[in-house]
Amino acid sequence: MAQLICQDLTLGYDGHEILSGLSFEVDAGEYLCIVGENGSGKSTLMKTILGLQSPMRGKVTTGDGLRRSEIGYLPQQTVVQRDFPASVWEIVLSGCQGRQGLRPFYTKEDKALARENIRKMGLEALTKRCYRELSGGQQQRVLLARALCATQKILLLDEPVSGLDPKVTAEMYGLIDTLNKRDGITVIMISHDLDAAMRYATHILHIGSTVFFGSKADYLRSDAASSFRKEDETA
Amino acid sequence: MTEMIQKLTLYLQYPFVQYALIVGVLIALCSSLLGITLVLKRFSFIGDGLSHVAFGAMAIAAVFRLTNDMPLMLAITILSAILLLRSGQKAKIKGDAAVAMISVGALAVGYLLMNRFSKSSNISGDVCSTLFGSTSILTLRKSEVWLCVVLSILVLVVFILFYNKIFAVTFDEDFARATGTRANLYNLLLAVIIAVIIVLAMNLVGSLLISALVIFPALSAMRLFKSFRSVTVCAAVYSVLTAALGILVSVVADTPVGSTIVAIEIAAFVVCWAAGAIKGGVRK
Numbered sequence: 109m110a111q112l113i114c115q116d117l118t119l120g121y122d123g124h125e126i127l128s129g130l131s132f133e134v135d136a137g138e139y140l141c142i143v144g145e146n147g148s149g150k151s152t153l154m155k156t157i158l159g160l161q162s163p164m165r166g167k168v169t170t171g172d173g174l175r176r177s178e179i180g181y182l183p184q185q186t187v188v189q190r191d192f193p194a195s196v197w198e199i200v201l202s203g204c205q206g207r208q209g210l211r212p213f214y215t216k217e218d219k220a221l222a223r224e225n226i227r228k229m230g231l232e233a234l235t236k237r238c239y240r241e242l243s244g245g246q247q248q249r250v251l252l253a254r255a256l257c258a259t260q261k262i263l264l265l266d267e268p269v270s271g272l273d274p275k276v277t278a279e280m281y282g283l284i285d286t287l288n289k290r291d292g293i294t295v296i297m298i299s300h301d302l303d304a305a306m307r308y309a310t311h312i313l314h315i316g317s318t319v320f321f322g323s324k325a326d327y328l329r330s331d332a333a334s335s336f337r338k339e340d341e342t343a
Numbered sequence: 344m345t346e347m348i349q350k351l352t353l354y355l356q357y358p359f360v361q362y363a364l365i366v367g368v369l370i371a372l373c374s375s376l377l378g379i380t381l382v383l384k385r386f387s388f389i390g391d392g393l394s395h396v397a398f399g400a401m402a403i404a405a406v407f408r409l410t411n412d413m414p415l416m417l418a419i420t421i422l423s424a425i426l427l428l429r430s431g432q433k434a435k436i437k438g439d440a441a442v443a444m445i446s447v448g449a450l451a452v453g454y455l456l457m458n459r460f461s462k463s464s465n466i467s468g469d470v471c472s473t474l475f476g477s478t479s480i481l482t483l484r485k486s487e488v489w490l491c492v493v494l495s496i497l498v499l500v501v502f503i504l505f506y507n508k509i510f511a512v513t514f515d516e517d518f519a520r521a522t523g524t525r526a527n528l529y530n531l532l533l534a535v536i537i538a539v540i541i542v543l544a545m546n547l548v549g550s551l552l553i554s555a556l557v558i559f560p561a562l563s564a565m566r567l568f569k570s571f572r573s574v575t576v577c578a579a580v581y582s583v584l585t586a587a588l589g590i591l592v593s594v595v596a597d598t599p600v601g602s603t604i605v606a607i608e609i610a611a612f613v614v615c616w617a618a619g620a621i622k623g624g625v626r627k
């Protein structure tokens with residue numbers, strides 16, 4: 109049974125379709141990369157999977173013991189305001205909020221989990237620091253730690269490396285890869301970086317004028333890949 | 344100096360001054376706590392908008408000659424708060440514009456109604472005191488004080504119990520919603536609390552100056568501190584101190600309560616801003 113099943117999805121805003129007839133499945137432990145041009149609807153798809161907006165047609169279901177609230181999420185652009193006073197600790201801990209229900213305060217286990225994820229992301233020294241004073245790469249790691257507090261099973265990452273320098277980008281990919289390989293967390297990542305997608309992903313979903321879903325090997329042989337590559341070169 | 348202190352100790356024995364202090368401090372405390380969320384959610388002016396709505400509701404109550412206008416004011420203000428905060432996400436008219444629209448609309452209609460239907464001989468005096476806060480905080484009845492105390496404590500308890508959820512929803516609503524936090528519910532809760540505070544605060548500073556109670560503590564605390572918790576604590580302390588000081592000064596110097604409190608908040612903000620700048624400078 110797949111962890112995430114999208115059936116015949118049609119996505120759009122205000123009655124205006126962006127993407128239609130999209131179906132795919134993701135099994136536990138897979139690493140799916142979503143690629144496609146700007147504005148092709150990648151972020152919209154992710155928001156639909158998360159239930160932040162409803163599809164115009166079709167449905168998203170979860171299986172394999174995954175609950176809808178157990179999906180960790182790293183947004184494309186954090187709309188976090190520039191002057192928001194929040195420490196790294198407060199932000200990471202807030203990842204546990206989804207499970208709290210009406211319980212007002214975090215438990216010892218929540219705090220231990222937050223500490224554990226801060227360690228995993230190598231943020232121990234920054235725990236007390238203010239989020240807005242961190243570098244872009246550090247901020248992304250904080251948000252990743254928060255996402256890990258929300259899930260042990262599946263992570264949705266929307267362009268996690270945009271705006272990062274090559275070295276930090278490589279570190280970030282490394283971290284995500286470890287989470288996938290060692291901790292067995294399913295990863296669904298939106299990326300414009302086709303090379304990285306080829307290197308780490310097990311499956312590719314290409315959306316845009318041509319839609320492709322399948323394993324990495326099949327993708328390399330498909331038309332979608334060659335057309336995307338060409339656009340890459342001309343751009 | 345000793346004369347002032349004597350005067351102050353004398354005044355402090357009067358129940359009306361004690362009432363004013365209790366009510367003023369509680370209201371200031373509540374508005375500062377909620378103020379942080381409002382400022383961070385870019386809803387600084389919702390206080391302004393809602394207080395004008397409350398003013399309009401008061402005018403309607405006057406038209407119908409209701410003796411107790413509190414329930415009507417509460418109901419209409421809560422309703423508007425829910426509409427405004429909800430419109431933040433979806434509406435065609437953006438949050439700040441919607442607030443501005445409702446704000447001036449309610450003010451105009453409220454004044455129109457008061458002017459047309461009020462039986463009072465001193466309309467402009469009445470209007471002035473509802474807008475700028477009158478000496479009415481010094482003429483509080485015991486029942487009003489009790490209502491105020493009970494509602495404020497309720498607000499405080501709710502804030503503490505929902506502190507972590509308020510943080511999650513304020514910091515990143517999308518993430519909170521995606522991972523199973525019932526963001527809509529907490530937004531609704533926030534709207535209701537804010538409306539209650541606004542109606543309470545109308546007595547203290549009047550509807551034009553409420554924004555000051557909401558905005559200044561949060562902005563001042565954000566100059567000095569960098570985590571949500573420390574900002575919250577600092578804003579609470581700041582608002583309690585400035586409100587108490589403002590009321591005492593206004594009693595002794597016989598100045599309007601609302602304006603005095605706001606003037607002191609401005610002064611304190613400048614101090615915090617300077618302190619923040621020095622602190623930041625030193626660290627660099």
Ligand SMILES: Nc1ncnc2c1ncn2[C@@H]1O[C@H](COP(=O)(O)OP(=O)(O)OP(=O)(O)O)[C@@H](O)[C@H]1O
Pocket residue numbers: 121122126144145146147148149150151152153184
């Ligand atoms: N809130 C919205 N209301 C209406 N239309 C929107 C909204 N958000 C996005 N769109 C439109 O939907 C389309 C897909 O947007 P989306 O953000 O999903 O693209 P994307 O694939 O993530 O692009 P990028 O690579 O730039 O992140 C775009 O044409 C965009 O203009």
Ligand SMILES: [Mg+2]
Pocket residue numbers: 150151152184266
């Ligand atoms: Mg996007």
